[in-house]
Amino acid sequence: AQTVTQSQxxxxxxxxxxxxxSCTYDTSESDxxxxxxxxxxxxxxxxxIRQEAYKQQNATENRFSVNFQKAAKSFSLKISDSQLGDAAxxxxxxxxxxxxxxxxxxxxxxxxxxxx
Amino acid sequence: DxxxxxxxxxxxxxxxxxxxxxxxxxxxxxxxYWYQQSLDQGLQFLIQYYNGEERAKGNILERFSAQQFxxxxxxxxxxxxxxxxxxxxxxxxxEDARAPEAFFGQGTRLTVV
Numbered sequence: 001a002q003t004v005t006q007s008q009x010x011x012x013x014x015x016x017x018x019x020x021x022s023c024t025y026d027t028s029e030s031d032x033x034x035x036x037x038x039x040x041x042x043x044x045x046x047x048x049i050r051q052e053a054y055k056q057q058n059a060t061e062n063r064f065s066v067n068f069q070k071a072a073k074s075f076s077l078k079i080s081d082s083q084l085g086d087a088a089x090x091x092x093x094x095x096x097x098x099x100x101x102x103x104x105x106x107x108x109x110x111x112x113x114x115x116x
Numbered sequence: 117d118x119x120x121x122x123x124x125x126x127x128x129x130x131x132x133x134x135x136x137x138x139x140x141x142x143x144x145x146x147x148x149y150w151y152q153q154s155l156d157q158g159l160q161f162l163i164q165y166y167n168g169e170e171r172a173k174g175n176i177l178e179r180f181s182a183q184q185f186x187x188x189x190x191x192x193x194x195x196x197x198x199x200x201x202x203x204x205x206x207x208x209x210x211e212d213a214r215a216p217e218a219f220f221g222q223g224t225r226l227t228v229v
Binding site for chain 2: 033035037042043044045046047050091095097100101102103104105106107108109
């Protein structure tokens with residue numbers, strides 16, 4: 001079984017500043033994926049970034065990057081140059097391929113507010 | 117647009133009733149996953165179908181069932197509805213082994229009154 005913990009229920013950031021959202025996970029598996037999803041008020045779940053556990057290099061997608069610390073089971077998301085459109089719920093998720101199923105285990109989410 | 121289509125967007129029904137939620141996956145994706153998002157339980161995996169066959173079950177109640185049809189669309193059936201079943205139900209699809217990231221539909225907001 002996997003668990004994902006997001007310890008910050010809410011965060012805020014000034015527009016154009018940088019913010020880091022925290023996530024820790026627990027899994028006994030050696031091969032897994034980690035994701036950050038964004039859920040804006042429209043409620044659509046949007047994939048932000050993905051990280052393969054076997055890759056040491058941290059993933060980046062434009063203004064979004066992660067700090068993946070495998071030994072510490074930590075997977076934080078850094079948003080640079082924050083924009084008003086970044087305001088949303090952010091969910092960290094862990095995925096392990098067990099018996100061909102790639103189901104996701106989600107954290108409780110962090111609500112990010114962007115202050116103009 | 118994720119390419120995953122869910123209908124209806126909103127559903128209001130009474131306790132004890134039965135409803136069917138529908139999902140069309142992205143073109144080429146064989147896997148469909150159903151998730152429930154509620155205030156108290158967060159986002160939870162319910163069930164997965166792969167190419168018409170059930171592949172994995174999560175925290176799905178016995179009152180709930182799903183199926184995937186030959187054209188790969190899927191339906192989630194919820195019966196004997198209770199107030200606590202009110203939630204946002206998401207469908208997601210993926211290629212699985214080749215590209216495991218899941219793409220979500222816009223969800224169906226179910227309200228049981």
